[in-house]
Amino acid sequence: MPTRPMLLSLGDRVRYDGREHTVAALHGTSVRLVDDAQAPSVVLLGHLLASEGFTVVSSVGPGRPPLPEEGVLEGLPEEAVTRAWWWQRHLTELLTGRSGGDPHAQVRAEYDPAVHSLRQRELTKLAELQEAGEDVGLSTLQRLRTRFENEGVTGLVDGRIRKPATGTSRADPRVMAAIEKVMDSRVEEATVSAQVLRRKVERLLAAEHGAGVVKMPSRAGFYRLLKAVSTGRHLFGSARTRRSLGKQPKRMFGQLTAGRPGEVMEIDSTPLDVLVVHDDGEVDTCELTGLVDLATRTLAAVVLRPSTKAVDAALLLARAMTPEMMRPGWPDALRLSRSVLPYASLLPLDERLAKAAAIPMIVPEMVVSDRGKAFVSDNFLNACRHLGISFQPAHPDTPTDKPHIERTLGSVATLFAQYVTGYKGRSAEMRGKGPEAQAAWSIHELQELLQEWVVAVWQTRSHDGLRDPLMPGRPLSPNEKYAALVSAAGYVPVALSAEEYVQLLPRKWRVIGSSGVRINSRIYDSRAFGPYRRQPSGAGPDGRLWEVHYDPYDISRVWVRDHRGTGWITATWRHLRTSPVPMGELVFDRAHQVLSERTRRKPQEQEVAKVAAELLDRASDGPEKPPAPRRRKGDPAVRRDRKVVARTHATSTPSWPRPEPAANESREPEHADEPEPADEEVELAKVVPLGIFDAREEAKRWR
Known part of the structure; x- marks a missing residue:
């Protein structure tokens, strides 16, 4: 470090404005300088000391000793x-x-x-x-x-x-420029050997400068140059890592700070490296879709689906804005009243919080996502518009626009998925032997485990990105950060109403017939349908059909928009009274399959409901007590039945609000005792009898 004088004195030699001067006089804050050509100048002292390149060449007074520099020589001989x-x-x-x-x-x-x-x-x-x-x-x-x-x-x-050895100091700059161009062009390409890159560099030099004009280094020399300039770019490593590094901006990363919950939230989907049993019995992976809050790092909503659709993204917003209710089997330690969240101040606003789990309810103000089909669909955009949420799409192929959800979903993969049986690894070289045989969880069972993990682990785990500026040594958990921001910003979430939740459900257009509305082979009816049966709605694509919203994970009821009045008409499933056990879509489909295999004909709906109830009773008894002699203990069908029951129990109790039936509505539909309407008539094909094969008669034809 250069020595600097303690005092600027007369006679000192200083360097200023690119020339050397002698200090001729000092007067207050002014300094009179004389250069070697005897040209005088007067400069303000503050300007002189702050000017670029100013230094004291020699001092007639005592100088200041240099500061110690202990670490600058480490690593040298x-x-x-x-x-x-x-x-x-x-x-x-x-x-x-x-x-x-x-x-x-x-x-x-x-x-x-x-x-x-x-x-x-x-x-x-x-x-x-x-x-x-x-x-x-x-x-x-x-x-x-x-x-x-x-x-x-x-x-x-x-x-x-x-001087650090770069390995390129003596190389031809034209060769180095060609190597850089070739490396930049390989970001999106497959990984190849250095010999292929050498040939590409030769052709590029010949095209730009002419054949033989630029001399190529030797093979060993070219490999040394390539190794020196490709460090950290994964030129010969994983193509996936190379593409990820190529997407990073070549500048300083920006930082977006959120001061209150819900101010900025990010949503995204990614494959989960766990093999699960899907509804059709196939063993395959699923997609993880999550919504994270930037201010608190709260994983406000997370769902597992075979593939993310627009309705799943819209329901994700609804789940973030409704309380997460305690599930059967969850310990009391996961209750909202036992956590650090402001339970006492939020309970008067929503009585449902008395039975809620310890995860905050957050209303999004702005949602950032990529340009996936599910997130730029009309369904999702209309949901954001209806809820007053500002939607901000990320730049194309720029994951750094939403880094928090990218990192959060990656943390779920490492902190949760690796502990689940059926984990297959993130790549082929990390996959174990036969992970398909280890897949034991259905997608709905794994959803329940994931939701409990979010409440028990993620929301209580200290997050390195949640550090208080005044207490940087202690990171906060998402729940602690939420409690701190609520007390500072006065944040009061307004829960999503039941009608708003219904608006976010998937919809279909159906006719209100004599027996009600048919959705997925089930009939839903209500006393409020009286004046609307066999009547056109006056809305929709042709003015004849009625708008019906349904929950794919709760088949007990649907909601029909009252186009001639206001609000919604709640219609219950006609055979719900014959099957008092809550049934989900999966168990109904499984019962439908059982009857189809048994009778080889299209079953009646009432028979399906009875078989579904029988299936629940039989499968709930467990493998120790086979419920029917026609099913052996090791029969795969029995195992499938048990999986269906587990998935049904996981999805039968909704954690979101439901509109209450109208006062004039009865628990049973008015047409409960009428015979079932026949299914759509199908014209039967003519039966063509096949003759018996006679070898002798066939031989006569060959003559």
Whole structure:
């Protein structure tokens, strides 16, 4: 580090404005300078000291010793470090008169800056070193002194030692430019060998400069150059990692700060590396879709689906804005009342929170997502518009626009998925042997485990990105950060109403017939349908059909928009009274399949309901008590039945609000005792009888 004088005195030689000057006078805040051409100038002292390139070449007064630089020589050869510190002591004595730079040490008379000029001190030090046996010249001493003043102790080390070896210093710049172009073009391409890249560089040089104009380095030399410039770019490694690094901006990363919950939320989907049993019995992976809050890092909603659709993304918003209710089997420690969340202040706003789990309810203000089909669909955009949410799509192919959800979903994969049986690894080389045989969870069972993990682990786990500026040593958990922001910003979430939740459900257009509305082979009816049966709605695509919203995970009821009045008409499933056990879509479909296999004909709906109830009773008894003699204990059908029951129990209890039936509606539909309407008539094909094969008659035809 260069030495600087403690005081600027008359006679000091300074460098200013690219020239050397002598301090001729000091008057208040002004300095009079005279250059070597005897041209005077007056400069303000503050401007002089702050100007670029200003330095004190020599001082007639006592100088300030350089600051210690202990870490700048680490990693260099020990001999070079020892020699640098030896020169540092001598040069400090030459400049300040004090040996070792100690400000309290006595100034040696022959090196006193107040008595001797810099030239005299240099000659004295040169004579002292030569007398001690050091073969050094005056020019060498002056060069080292200048480098010490400009660079500090690092200037006393041989530049060949302290300069990092890049491996490209002697290479032709044209060859290096061609290598850079080829490497940049390989970001999206497959990984190839260095021999292929060498050929591409040769062709590029010939195309730009002509054949044979630029000499290519030897094969070994080219490999050394390629290794030197490809460090950290995964040129010969994983293509996936190379593409990910190529998407990072070549600049400083920006930072978006949210001051309240819901101000900015990010949504995204990613494949989950766990094999699960899907509804059709196939073993395959599923997609994880999550919604994370930037201010608190709360995983407000998370769902598992075979593939993310627009309705799933819209329901994700609804789940974030409704309380997460306690599920059967969850410990009391996961209740909202037992957590750090502001339970006492939020309970008067929503009585449902008395039975809610410890995860905050957050109303999004702005949602950031990529341009996936599910997130730019009309369904999702209309849901955002209806809820007053600002939708902000990310730039194409720019995952850094939503880094928090990317990192959060990655954390779910490492902190949760790896512990689940059926985990297959994130790539083929990390996959175990036969992960399909280990898949034991259905997608709905895994959804329940994931939801419990979010409440029990994620929301209570300290997050490194949630550090208080005044207490940076202790990271906060998402629940703690939410409680802190609520107390500071006065955030009060307004829960989603039941009608608004119904609006976000998937819809279909159906006729209100004599027996009600048919959705997925089930009939739903209500007393409020009386004046609307067999009547056109006056809305929709043709004015004849009625808008019906249904929950794919609760088949007990549907909601029909009252186009001639206001609000919604709640219609219950006609055979719900014959099957009092809550049934989901999966168990109904499984019962439908059982009857189809048994009778080889299209079953009646009432028979399906009875078989579904029988299936639940039979499968709930467990494998120790086979419910029917026609099913053996090891029969795969029994195992499938048990999986269906587990999935049904996981989805039968909704955690979101439902519109209450109207006062004039009965629990049973008015047409409960009427016979079932026949299904759509299908014209039967003519039966063509097949004759019996007679070999002798067939042989006569060959003659």
